[in-house]
Amino acid sequence: MTSRQGYFDRHPSDWDGIYNAPRGSARARLNRRLRRAVWGRMAIALQETAEIAGRSALDVGCGPGEMAIRMAERGASRVVGIDSAAEMVRVATMRAASRGTAEQCHFIYADFMSSALAEQIFDYTVALGVLDYVADAERFLDRMWNHTRTRMVVSFPRDVPPRSWLRRIWHGAHGSRLHYYGHDRARGLAVHLEGAAIRMHAIHGSDSTDVVVWDRVDAAGAVPAPVSKRTWGAQELEDLLKDV
Numbered sequence: 001m002t003s004r005q006g007y008f009d010r011h012p013s014d015w016d017g018i019y020n021a022p023r024g025s026a027r028a029r030l031n032r033r034l035r036r037a038v039w040g041r042m043a044i045a046l047q048e049t050a051e052i053a054g055r056s057a058l059d060v061g062c063g064p065g066e067m068a069i070r071m072a073e074r075g076a077s078r079v080v081g082i083d084s085a086a087e088m089v090r091v092a093t094m095r096a097a098s099r100g101t102a103e104q105c106h107f108i109y110a111d112f113m114s115s116a117l118a119e120q121i122f123d124y125t126v127a128l129g130v131l132d133y134v135a136d137a138e139r140f141l142d143r144m145w146n147h148t149r150t151r152m153v154v155s156f157p158r159d160v161p162p163r164s165w166l167r168r169i170w171h172g173a174h175g176s177r178l179h180y181y182g183h184d185r186a187r188g189l190a191v192h193l194e195g196a197a198i199r200m201h202a203i204h205g206s207d208s209t210d211v212v213v214w215d216r217v218d219a220a221g222a223v224p225a226p227v228s229k230r231t232w233g234a235q236e237l238e239d240l241l242k243d244v
Contacts, residue, residue: 078104
């Protein structure tokens with residue numbers, strides 16, 4: 001994974017503030033507008049993990065823990081978040097305690113590509129805003145799939161200038177290289193995984209993102225259906241975000 005620990009250890013409040021700015025505040029309204037894909041991908045992931053009650057989940061690159069905590073709030077029996085930035089893990093642990101989910105949530109400071117998770121298997125696995133920093137996406141997805149029992153959800157950022165250019169400059173100045181994925185590349189990586197039925201969600205805008213969902217196909221020798229795709233219109237996405 002491209003080095004990112006330093007940046008997120010130095011700027012945890014920038015990311016935490018996206019989710020935890022007071023509702024109705026100018027910052028919260030600005031985040032909803034300028035970070036639309038961040039909110040949209042989380043809303044889609046929550047929709048795709050709607051049957052989380054009583055099940056386990058893994059949040060890869062958990063950051064301040066928002067997705068993990070929300071899955072716990074929706075009834076997950078156990079959620080593990082893993083991140084390579086120690087400060088993010090500290091913030092996530094603090095947030096889980098303040099929102100009453102500390103018993104369900106366990107956050108680990110480690111590189112996901114290490115052996116920190118051993119052979120643990122989870123009903124759901126999620127990685128949102130992570131592939132931006134992953135140099136070998138195919139190997140990363142293979143590892144995630146090996147930890148997945150039922151469903152895997154991953155976001156793929158698209159290269160949309162000038163925003164993507166500005167992000168490259170900013171992160172480059174902080175020592176990390178960003179990676180972007182067009183729709184065709186994301187689809188190619190998706191179909192690489194065996195034994196999966198695949199669907200893609202497309203969010204358009206200045207921070208366009210594809211959210212890919214893999215479901216395990218249990219039947220031996222079963223041929224998965226063709227990859228399905230849904231493009232979220234502006235109003236559809238707005239309606240979805242009302243409950244997030």
